[in-house]
Amino acid sequence: MEERHRLKVLDGLRAIAILLVMGYHYFVRWTPPVAPDNFYPYGGFGAHFWLFEYGDLGVQIFFVISGFVISMTLFRCRTIGHFFWKRFARLFPTMLICSVFSFFILNLL
Known part of the structure; x- marks a missing residue:
């Protein structure tokens, strides 16, 4: 780490x-x-x-x-690609979970 x-x-x-x-x-x-x-x-x-x-x-x-x-x-970061990959890996899972959760909640309304 x-x-x-x-x-x-x-x-x-x-x-x-x-x-x-x-x-x-x-x-x-x-x-x-x-x-x-x-x-x-x-x-x-x-x-x-x-x-x-x-x-x-x-x-x-x-x-x-x-x-x-x-x-x-x-x-x-070593390269700009490494920087973007780290940002993506950090932000995308949370964004995906919140988007799926919001989709299901809004479809219930």
């Missing part, structure tokens, strides 16, 4: 991004509206924790981290 190198800084950024997205969804969905125009359909911001208004920033952080990690993986 090959040794995995993890950058703890990226794990910390992922944690921050997770908190931003979760906080955003919590405050938009589960808090009463504060703004007079009630812009948000199920809730709003105001006297709540202001940082969670930037949940979209968490999504952008995830995209940047994903691009960085994928490029690091690509540079570690």
Whole structure:
């Protein structure tokens, strides 16, 4: 088994991004509206924790981290074909299982 190198800084950024997205969804969905125009359909911001208004920033952080990690993986592979084969072997089984499951569930509805 090959040794995995993890950058703890990226794990910390992922944690921050997770908190931003979760906080955003919590405050938009589960808090009463504060703004007079009630812009948000199920809730709003105001006297709540202001940082969670930037949940979209968490999504952008995830995209940047994903691009960085994928490029690091690509540079570690012997060939581009080896990289794509590893990605395919990792992602395809899950995609296939979810697709078959969804097909059967949707046909029951």
